[in-house]
Amino acid sequence: MSLINWIFDAYQHRKIDQARDETRQLRTEIAGLRTTRGGVDDERLLNALGELALAVKTVQRIAVEKGLCTEAEFQRRAQQIDLEDGRADGMAPVK
Numbered sequence: 001m002s003l004i005n006w007i008f009d010a011y012q013h014r015k016i017d018q019a020r021d022e023t024r025q026l027r028t029e030i031a032g033l034r035t036t037r038g039g040v041d042d043e044r045l046l047n048a049l050g051e052l053a054l055a056v057k058t059v060q061r062i063a064v065e066k067g068l069c070t071e072a073e074f075q076r077r078a079q080q081i082d083l084e085d086g087r088a089d090g091m092a093p094v095k
Contacts, residue, residue, distance in 0.1 A: 033044045063069050069077075085093050 029048070033041055033048060035041050060074055064071050064074060079088070081092060082088055082090060
C-alpha cells in the first residue's frame with residue numbers, strides 16, 4: 001500500500017469513526033425525548049425541533065450570503081428534495 005493510500009485509508013476510518021460517534025450521540029438524544037412510560041416528551045421534542053430549525057436556517061443563510069446559491073436556487077432544490085418521496089408535503093422522511 002502506498003503512503004497516499006495509507007493516508008487516505010486512515011482519513012476514511014477516522015471519518016467513519018466520527019460518524020459512528022455522532023450516531024451514538026444522536027440515538028442517546030432521541031432516547032431522551034421519551035418519557036419513562038415510553039411516550040414522547042412534548043417539551044423536549046419541541047426544543048429539539050427548534051434547535052434543528054435554527055441549524056437549518058443558519059446553514060441556508062450562510063450558503064446564500066457566501067454566494068454558494070441564491071435564495072431561489074435553495075428553494076428550488078428544497079422542492080426537488082421534497083418530491084423525492086413522491087409527495088410535495090414540505091417534509092423529508094425521517095427514516
